Amino acid sequence: LAKTTQPISMDSYEGQEVNITCSHNNIATNDYITWYQQFPSQGPRFIIQGYKTKVTNEVASLFIPADRKSSTLSLPRVSLSDTAVYYCPLAGGGSTLGRLYFGRGTQLTVWP
Amino acid sequence: DVKVTQSSRYLVKRTGEKVFLECVQDMDHENMFWYRQDPGLGLRLIYFSYDVKMKEKGDIPEGYSVSREKKERFSLILESASTNQTSMYLCASSPSGTGIGQPQHFGDGTRLSIL
Structure with a gap:
């Protein structure tokens, strides 16, 4: 599985839009890009996933350029409750049996 | 909603003990996973x-074993616990594919x- 690289930490203020970028230069053709959120003392929670272009749900948007070597998670108008660690593991197709490589994640801190 | 339940939130054991961590999921998922999470x-x-009685090594299997006798239950076993196995352990499940x-x-x- 291709590994991913993210910034270790980011800071924002309430009400701002936050964009977290993930680099995955060795992404395979069958890989999907997924994002998870983790609060302290809880397991990670799935947020969004995509293969290419843009995906939007009620929580976030995911932007994937044509070469798929990076992706950007966009959180609109963050609040204090969005303070968490965000991971961007790739979900491998075919023989990888659904396993993910989580990496170290990005600690997002939202300030009042 | 999918429910993945781990038997204990906190556990304290002694060096050399055999330790069992239990995980149960209620959504009939084929795949189950054990992770450990350490700061940084x-x-x-x-x-x-990926199936009952089937197991695959991940990235750090040394010192651990697993058991999956029923589809909904996946156990992690520390055969002889050591201090470097102090950690947060997370269980996960997913459908096949x-x-x-x-x-x-x-x-x-x-x-x-x-x-």
């Missing part, structure tokens, strides 16, 4: 299973301390 290292995969629509669902973890 993210989540690292220990073992996973990969890609779109099949995210992993996690329990809330077991914080294990080995003294």
